[in-house]
Amino acid sequence: MLRKIEQGRFGELIEALLARGPLYAPVRDDRGVNFQLIRKASEPTLDFYNTLQSPKLAWFPQSEDLIRYRLAKGETKGEAISGPVAPTVVLGMRPWDVKSLAIMDLLFLGGGKEDPYWLEKRRLTTVIGYGLASEEEPDGADFFRTLNIGAADSDGSDVFLLKKDGDLLLEGITERGKGLLGELTFLKEGTEEDERYLVAAKAGGKDRKTRFFDLDANAAADKLKAVFADNTFWEKEAEGCISCGTCTFVCPTCHCFDIADETLFRDGVRRRFWDACMFTDFTLEASGHNPRPRTFQRLRQKICHKYSFYIEKFGVVSCVGCGRCTRLCPVNIDIFSLVARAVNL
Amino acid sequence: MTAFKDIEERLKEKAKDLLEKGEVECVFAYGRGYDERHPRPYVAKTKEDAENLVFNEYCTFNLARYAVKEPRKKIAVAAKGADSRALVQLIQEGKLKRENLVILGIPAAGMVDAKSGLTLDEKTTGAFANPVVYDVLLGDKLPEAKNSPYEVLGELEGLSGDGRWEFWRKEFARCLRCFACRKACPMCYCDPCFMDQSRPRWADKSPTLDGNTMYHLTRFYHLAGRCVDCGECTRACPVDIPLYLFHKRLAKDCEEMFNQAAGMKLEDKPVLVDFRVEDGDEILL
Amino acid sequence: MQNPYLPMPVRVIKVTTEVDTGEIKTFRLAFVNKEDEERFDYLPGQFAELSIYGKGESPIGIASSPTQKGYIEFTVQRAGTVVPGQVTSALHDLEEGAIIGIRGPLGHPWPLEFLEGKNIVVVGGGFAFTTLRSLVNYMIYEENRRRFGKISIIYGARLPGLLCYKDELALWGKRDDLDLCVTVDKGNEAWEGREGFVPAICKDVAPCAENAVAVICGPPIMIKYTLPVFFNLNFSKENILTSLEMRMKCGIGKCGRCNVGSKYICNDGPVFSLAELDALPRDF
């Protein structure tokens, strides 16, 4: 199923999506482009290469209330706060970000216990993926090709969006996506030529030049386990690391969180919020024991978690090569070259 | 102005020399990152390591942040203007010993923040071209900036109180609580930081606007009279909160009220652990 | 679907101060709702998150055995020389009758099927004896007893006053279907039992490795010196079990802080054999 609309009528599309329910889309402000909950149809933009922050916030918000309570003398009763009520659309996710959802699913829905908050949002959210058109060049920090992700991969999206000359092509991938496109009656039918363009773009996306090395996930997992005990290597790599949480907070596949009770006078919420394995007190136990007191141990944990442990546990690399961590690292630590060095050690 | 390339050469040479003679255990400087525009903080421990040192306009990091973690070692630190002020401030605070430090002074102007592409000058956080204290100077002294580093505050100061609050509220709301600002700051060496304390809990643990506000205001206060305007917090911030503006304003207040700028003289005492009977009550008005 | 983050209400029906310092207490909890009690189907070695609204949650090993009906018990040490333990302090301030929350049971129990038909050597130190106590009570329960071979227990604490479950130890000592050996590092005038560190006592008792499994829990330093003793006695790494502790929040393998290697201690542990631990990176 292929539909299209002129780029000039993008606002109309947004208007229609907004009328259906909550919509997350990339918005440009004075600091760059980021996903936001859209209020006005004029806000979203498709003119960007990559968003600064990852779109994971639509499913895994930085801060999410789990339970509401009111402190009482006898029994304090807690009430679970259920997920979103409205079906949501997230528009404009790049293929690597779409891929991250499947990686996160393994954790949040696996291990024998489903996370109801993640599940609810996954169930009710339509993903509109957004392929990288040929003229948009990677910016030097990303390496999604290393992770075998094409610049115009549509897997994982419900609807796949691609720019073509003055048009926006919209391909319905899943039943849900096709249903959504069916509702948007103002869209035009895509032509055969559009179809060919789309197929070619998807194929071409596979060869898009980003930083690349030949990554064999299982071999990397084993190699990193072997390198794990090489403290000298990790100390050198972590030399500049200031142990802030930037890399994990902007990462589309970092899932660690903390839970805390926030009480104001008597009313409170039990809330979960992003936490980072890079923080000193992440693993600090109440006894005072900290298994990872040193910076290099924490950096090692992060790298190994993504490129070794996750592979061993779930069979996939927990990284999509979006390059955000590299781009925003205050001291220019680069996960790509670090892993390449470790694997080739 | 000495070319960056020449500074780099001298830096390598000096580092090699110091390491070879065993005068220092290590040299904190800059090394190559994943590309030219993205150097990394680098610790040279051997004279072979010294070959890997680089210096270019993107070497903005304030290495005092690493030096403060090694108070007992004899170390050499590459220090630009503000970085040397940070070292001085840390010496004042008893965190570092002057005799343990070899300060490799680098007069530098025209440093560039790779992320924003902005050139660092007195309008941002590059007011001091020359190191204030050093053992060796790796380039020729530069003329100091003509404009006051505080001029940039004019715009915010011109706003009404409500306008300023609106400005800061929006900025604090962006905060991710990644704590890159405090981790990048050479003056933020508290362990544990007040934000990591659970009793008392000074602010929400979760990233709420109120908690963010509390965090930033308290951090600003903790840096009052200590901030050397190196701008690391602002460059480290992944959401580009202009923290330096608040720090600058407090530095300006301290200069006006107490007649002292942070990290300028080894014999000074930080303003908030000091007082003068003549301070007078006017400062409270 | 049951929300795994929502605690079930339980009433504190009994609080026992275990040690002289008052820093360790055992809380006996009874479910407020019958359905919750039925749902809370646990085995020795598992743990649960105890929740006090306004303070937070704390993962604690279950100290009672499922054979003890009508209640569950947790032995809690007031934590916090470095990080003040908000939850454990609040727990310690609780009085009987108070209502708190519980989430669980979480994690894997001691591998009971694996233990069946084998001789069991239980080695515990100090306050880490909790889930071992659960295991012992489970094994010596009427119909369960014959499923297991010889049971030897070696339990030590620094001082006589720091031994937990003193009444129970006395009862166990009277039984003839288990060997109990209680030791303290340093006794006092009233102490008539053994004196000496746990590793030394293990060497002394020298349990036979033949068809035997050692289950060891205690402070890291005790574990460090006890393991060689068991290696010398020819216990294989597969036959030495222990329980790990890590900082946890969610308890269900999502929040990531108890991740060690490919394991999430909360979900894949906390019980591991030494052989399994050897396969993990040394990061706990």
Place this chain on the structure above:
Amino acid sequence: MDFEPKILGIACNWCTYTGADLAGTTRLKYPQNIRVVRVMCSSRINPSFIFRAFQLGADGVLVGGCHPGDCHYGTGNMYARRRLAITKKMLEFAGIEPGRFRVEWISASEGNRFAEVVGEFTGQVKGLGPQTKLKIKTD
């Protein structure tokens, strides 16, 4: 209804708090809007107390200490003066009306002065209206 501000008073044990006591025992009238917390010295006051008070709903914060030179501990209030001066500047630059924060030196014998300052300050804060900027939103 008229706006009745909530004012947090933080008073040093040796001077201002005793002064407040004196105001009470001499039956001086002053607005009831102030709740006074006693600290041992004005230098005990962490500026975070002040931010936190505003967050928890205070419309104004009044700090009282001994007159400079009269500190029970010698120089505590000298340090406090610098710290609180910075705090005041901070509030101003953050956009919080600086009129909501005031430092006064009130000695143990100045019951009158205490009543006067509280009256004046309450009036001033009343004029500024409710403090909503830092107050934690609960919706």
